[in-house]
Amino acid sequence: MLTIIVPCYNEEETIPLFFKAIESQKKYLNEPIEYIFINDGSQDESIKKIKELGLQFTNVHFIDFSRNFGKEAAMFAGLQKASGDFVTIMDADLQDPPELLPEMLMMLNNNPELDCVGTRRIDRNGESATRSFLAKTFYKLMDKISDAQLVDGARDFRMMRRQMVDAILMLTEYNRFSKGLFTWVGFNTEYLTYNNRERVAGETSWSFKQLFRYSIEGITDFSDLPLSIATYMGVISCVIAVLSLVVIVLRTLIFGDPTQGWPSLASIVLLLGGIQLLCIGIIGKYVGKIYLETKNRPIYIIKDTDLDVSNKSDIEEK
Ligand code: UDP
Numbered sequence: 001m002l003t004i005i006v007p008c009y010n011e012e013e014t015i016p017l018f019f020k021a022i023e024s025q026k027k028y029l030n031e032p033i034e035y036i037f038i039n040d041g042s043q044d045e046s047i048k049k050i051k052e053l054g055l056q057f058t059n060v061h062f063i064d065f066s067r068n069f070g071k072e073a074a075m076f077a078g079l080q081k082a083s084g085d086f087v088t089i090m091d092a093d094l095q096d097p098p099e100l101l102p103e104m105l106m107m108l109n110n111n112p113e114l115d116c117v118g119t120r121r122i123d124r125n126g127e128s129a130t131r132s133f134l135a136k137t138f139y140k141l142m143d144k145i146s147d148a149q150l151v152d153g154a155r156d157f158r159m160m161r162r163q164m165v166d167a168i169l170m171l172t173e174y175n176r177f178s179k180g181l182f183t184w185v186g187f188n189t190e191y192l193t194y195n196n197r198e199r200v201a202g203e204t205s206w207s208f209k210q211l212f213r214y215s216i217e218g219i220t221d222f223s224d225l226p227l228s229i230a231t232y233m234g235v236i237s238c239v240i241a242v243l244s245l246v247v248i249v250l251r252t253l254i255f256g257d258p259t260q261g262w263p264s265l266a267s268i269v270l271l272l273g274g275i276q277l278l279c280i281g282i283i284g285k286y287v288g289k290i291y292l293e294t295k296n297r298p299i300y301i302i303k304d305t306d307l308d309v310s311n312k313s314d315i316e317e318k
């Protein structure tokens with residue numbers, strides 16, 4: 001069986017279109033499909049649309065969150081409840097082309113060595129130039145400083161074997177950065193490429209600010225380089241301080257002591273103060289993450305679902 005996980009946040013318009021698009025691919029897939037729609041605290045009628053589908057088709061399941069927990073939480077919930085041998089995660093807005101599904105399944109069926117087929121956008125048409133630039137920079141930076149090698153343009157849209165899904169489920173951290181987790185667990189992954197598409201309806205729920213925060217999360221979840229920045233800057237300023245001390249002592253011995261340099265002194269004090277605050281901020285960011293992890297809160301809370309009720313709420317599991 002193939003499980004398709006669909007995180008939905010305010011997707012009332014796209015859900016029926018999405019379902020139709022997948023059903024049109026069904027004839028090319030020689031596996032039965034199980035749908036899991038996760039309603040991530042939508043303010044619109046998304047849950048109604050999902051339940052309507054559920055009434056018509058017995059293979060459509062829903063998980064209704066008690067509030068908006070974010071796409072990461074929705075994907076995790078879907079992975080936990082998925083029962084297929086193959087599991088796919090897809091956006092509801094049809095930005096992930098359903099036509100790729102048969103090819104992905106075929107690749108996995110034909111090659112037992114392969115554990116996962118991912119997808120990658122080769123362009124970012126329809127996206128603003130600044131947004132593409134920032135995204136590219138982020139991928140390059142992540143590649144350099146973290147131990148999770150991200151693939152440029154890789155989407156969450158991927159088809160995985162059961163074994164890989166189980167591996168991801170072992171990572172129960174609260175701060176989830178799935179793009180990193182998918183590569184961190186390893187396994188053989190091949191990527192299909194496609195040209196970017198725009199969403200069929202509705203609007204993206206990601207603002208610039210959120211994307212920026214998301215990238216900071218990504219960096220701090222997978223790299224401790226920012227923490228070392230404090231050490232590097234400390235070493236550099238010590239060296240500079242020692243050098244200038246020598247210069248000042250020599251200058252005083254040779255030229256006497258003309259009282260000079262208040263502006264430069266003030267700048268130096270400000271600069272060092274700034275660097276110290278920056279470093280405290282960086283450390284604070286990591287401490288904050290530790291704080292959230294140690295609280296051991298559930299990643300999501302389910303209000304209603306037609307799936308396995310025994311673990312209806314993640315709280316009971318913990
Ligand atoms: N999504 C979600 N919870 C959120 C935000 C988004 O489940 O808090 C879902 C959304 O419904 C969609 C997918 O995640 O299926 C991708 O979101 P979106 O299309 O807004 O992001 P973009 O494609 O612009 O990166």
Ligand code: MG
Pocket residue numbers: 091093095199204
């Ligand atoms: Mg989208």
